[in-house]
Structure formats: C-alpha cells, structure tokens
Amino acid sequence: MKIFNAMEQQQQQQQQQQQQQQQQQQQQQQQQQQQQQQQQQQQRGKVTSRSRYEE
Structure with missing residues (x-):
C-alpha cells in the first residue's frame, strides 16, 4: 500500500509542476x-516626425 501511495504522490507533484510551467509560458507571452x-x-512616432521634416 505504501508503494502505491508514493507513486500517486509523485504523479500529483509532476502535474502541479506542469501547471506552473504553463502559467510561466502565459506570462512570457503577455x-x-x-x-x-x-x-x-515607437514606429508611429518616428513616422510622424519624418513626415514633418518632409513638409
């Protein structure tokens, strides 16, 4: 019984770690x-400044 419990605990921990990694990836995308x-x-600002010089 102890062996089975240990296996289940390890699986739960791995799932939690995967969820944390997914959250980190979402933060990076943001x-x-x-x-x-x-x-x-910045590009828009540069374009407007150039058009002023051209005029």
Missing part, C-alpha cells in the same frame, strides 16, 4: 505582446 505594442508606438 510580456512579448507588451513589447510589440511598445515597438509599434
């Missing part, structure tokens, strides 16, 4: 989206 938004804003 950070990447924020970086992309910042880059787009």
Whole structure:
C-alpha cells in the first residue's frame, strides 16, 4: 500500500509542476505582446516626425 501511495504522490507533484510551467509560458507571452505594442508606438512616432521634416 505504501508503494502505491508514493507513486500517486509523485504523479500529483509532476502535474502541479506542469501547471506552473504553463502559467510561466502565459506570462512570457503577455510580456512579448507588451513589447510589440511598445515597438509599434515607437514606429508611429518616428513616422510622424519624418513626415514633418518632409513638409
């Protein structure tokens, strides 16, 4: 019986670790989206400054 219990505990721990890894991946994706938004804003700012010089 003890052996079976130990096996079950190990499986539960592994599942918890996998869930934590998935959460970390989601956080990384959110950070990447924020970086992309910042880059787009910077590019827009550069375009407007260039058009002023052209005028």
